[in-house]
Amino acid sequence: MTIDAPRRAPERRSSLQTGLSAFGRWCGRRGVELWLPVALLLVWFLLSRGSTDVFLPPLTDILGSLREDFLTSAVLTNLLPSLGRLLLGLGLAVLLGVAVGYVVGLTRTARTMLLPVLDIFRSTPVVALIPVFIALFGIGSFSEILLIAWAAFWPILLGTVAGVAAVDTGFRDTATALRMSWRQKLVMVRLPAAAPHVFAGINLAVSISVTAMVAIELFTASHGLGRYLALSKIGFDMTAAYAGALAAGCVGFGAAKLFSALERNVFMKWHHERGERADDV
């Protein structure tokens, strides 16, 4: 026996239609996120239009400088050297932070002994250390890489310590029951189990290291984005100062977004999908 439910002809939608409606939803979401930034830019544009005030150059002029100095081959001197050092410094911080954090995270004694010291170093503003770093390591890429690494090291270290210390006892029992050597436990269990914490630390470190980068370059005016900003100050070129600030903002924002996108979709894909699943239930 069948019960005849009122049936409607199945709605047939072309792939174009579904594509369009998906695009519509995407625009809706982005619209909610973007209306304020767009409005602010609009206000800035309207307020500064035709301005002759040296302190408030027209937005169009600023964007012109931005394009000329950062979207042409000038980017080779104004920005790329900075980015290279940023990557090196961050990489160094990841290596050292994970290695030291792993050892410290393993034992409670090491954690209680070292965490107060770590807190002090972590809380010292990185800008305050620039003179010391320059005195010790000179002006140039070496001191800049070290300063970026220093700034990025602490959040990564703390993330790793927390992650390694928090490895579930169930995972540890399983590792022991599978007769893993300590090296196998490190590679197969402790590091992957700690990885979500480590990546949270790296996420923080990315923003902090951009600050460190701009700060030391500005101080020494040796190269890159900081030199561009320093020169604009010396030449009293407000348009360039605004353009440089915008460029620095874009670098910070872009680096953070890029890294968290990589984390979500590549490195820690399992963690985020699992989290979303847990939220659904």
Add this chain to the structure above:
Amino acid sequence: MTSDLRHEAAGGPLLAASALGMSFGSGDARREVLGGVDLEVGEQEFVCIVGPSGTGKTTLLRCLGGLQRPTRGAVHVGGLPTSGPPEGVSIVFQDYSRSLFPWLRVRDNVALPLRVAGQGRRGRAEQAQRALEEVGLAGSADLYPWQLSGGMQQRVAIARAIVSRPRLLLMDEPFASVDAQTRFELEDLSRRIQRTEGVSVLLITHDIDESVYLSDRVLILSGRPASISRSIPVGLGDDRDQLATRADPLFAQLRSTVFEEIRAAAAPSAVGAAARDERAASVHR
């Protein structure tokens, strides 16, 4: 490596614990959990340890599996004294979500014991696939464990336990966190695997019916500190069926025997304790 063990074990029991004692803390806070546990598990035998919650069942299994060093006594596997997790022994934990690694796909979780043993990639994949087929999950190899239901995750854990062809499975309340229907399926799966793989199983449970249905022999763990108070052979034959076996008069009789024993242990009068000691001495293997 397992064949060596098999050779040496000729004759003796596969697993033997003698005068196993375990206490925690020190001074006034010292708490004795296990007070001289003696037990044996033979080749291809299915043994259940049953006892009320908080008796020390899990502590006992952790000592047998080498996850904890007992304060006294010894554990022998295949006639050899053990320190640490012995070769040829796999453990299935109660909480699969804290035992399967969420960053590994099902296939890689199952193949992990082989990876630890240093086996090559191709052989690992083949053996993992075979173990997954054995537990009925051949199609889920590429998923992550957290994408599966609880019962399926415990199947993955069982597949991982048998992938290295062990001789003994230690199972700690393996079906306590799944629903009743899944529980029956997993019980039958465990019995089937015990026979097809030719392994011995020592399974811990607080469920009396489960202990009788599954095992060739039920051990009662009771007392404070706990010891094995009785060993009850289960003569229900090799072929068991969730409906027929549970309707068997012998099944009812056995579950009453186990139940009485646990109740007697829970309300220990001086007389009862003495009687139990006598009985324990008389049935002691």
